[in-house]
Amino acid sequence: MIITIDGPAGAGKSTISQEFAKVINYDVLDTGAMYRCVALLKKESDLVLNDAKLQQDILNMDIVFQNNEVLLNGKNVTKEIRTAEIDIITSVEVSPHYFVRSEMCNLQRKMAEDKNMVVEGRDMGSNVFPNSPLKFYLTANANVRAKRRHDQLLEKNIHRDLKELEREIEKRDFEDMNRVHNPLCIPEGAHIIDTSDLSLQEVLQKMLEIFQKIS
Ligand code: DC
Numbered sequence: 055m056i057i058t059i060d061g062p063a064g065a066g067k068s069t070i071s072q073e074f075a076k077v078i079n080y081d082v083l084d085t086g087a088m089y090r091c092v093a094l095l096k097k098e099s100d101l102v103l104n105d106a107k108l109q110q111d112i113l114n115m116d117i118v119f120q121n122n123e124v125l126l127n128g129k130n131v132t133k134e135i136r137t138a139e140i141d142i143i144t145s146v147e148v149s150p151h152y153f154v155r156s157e158m159c160n161l162q163r164k165m166a167e168d169k170n171m172v173v174e175g176r177d178m179g180s181n182v183f184p185n186s187p188l189k190f191y192l193t194a195n196a197n198v199r200a201k202r203r204h205d206q207l208l209e210k211n212i213h214r215d216l217k218e219l220e221r222e223i224e225k226r227d228f229e230d231m232n233r234v235h236n237p238l239c240i241p242e243g244a245h246i247i248d249t250s251d252l253s254l255q256e257v258l259q260k261m262l263e264i265f266q267k268i269s
Pocket residue numbers: 063085086087089090144145146149174175176177178230
């Protein structure tokens with residue numbers, strides 16, 4: 055069975071997906087990391103996304119998720135795909151691109167074939183797996199999401215202005231929700247969970263209760 059988890063940046067999708075999948079013993083697919091890998095290929099090739107050579111490289115991409123690490127064509131790119139530069143290339147250039155989206159969709163369906171898998175992203179329940187029997191939409195207000203990002207960065211000794219982070223998050227939301235191809239939206243039939251005032255354990259508890267009801 056495929057379980058979809060969608061929602062805006064900073065709603066806690068990655069951590070929650072990992073933890074939820076662990077508890078129910080499912081595999082997990084971080085589709086944001088796939089778009090980030092495309093951004094890295096683009097950056098390294100210095101080609102535009104309409105270039106035939108880059109598109110061929112995207113078609114041939116070998117992405118492996120292994121023990122919380124991401125391997126792209128055999129190379130560990132876990133850290134490289136999380137830089138601020140890759141954030142921007144991914145959200146502004148890569149994720150709105152039609153060719154990229156349709157190829158990622160094909161690849162995601164192939165990777166999930168015949169598996170019990172939690173798939174996490176922006177268009178999982180609405181576009182890639184619309185027939186999934188269990189869909190979640192995780193959200194949180196922009197202020198809470200900015201605060202979480204602020205604290206994560208602080209742990210890495212990076213000091214950022216909270217208001218500025220909130221503005222960045224609002225801009226990301228706007229871009230995700232207003233792109234032409236497969237924008238972020240609440241999928242039909244999704245269970246909406248606002249994580250603003252909930253702990254990780256409380257969110258997991260809610261999701262497990264819903265999972266147990268349908269299984
Ligand atoms: O979840 P994330 O921040 O790692 O996602 C990186 C970027 O990829 C972000 O700009 C949204 C985009 N994305 C997307 O358009 N569709 C998905 N299914 C997953 C991510």
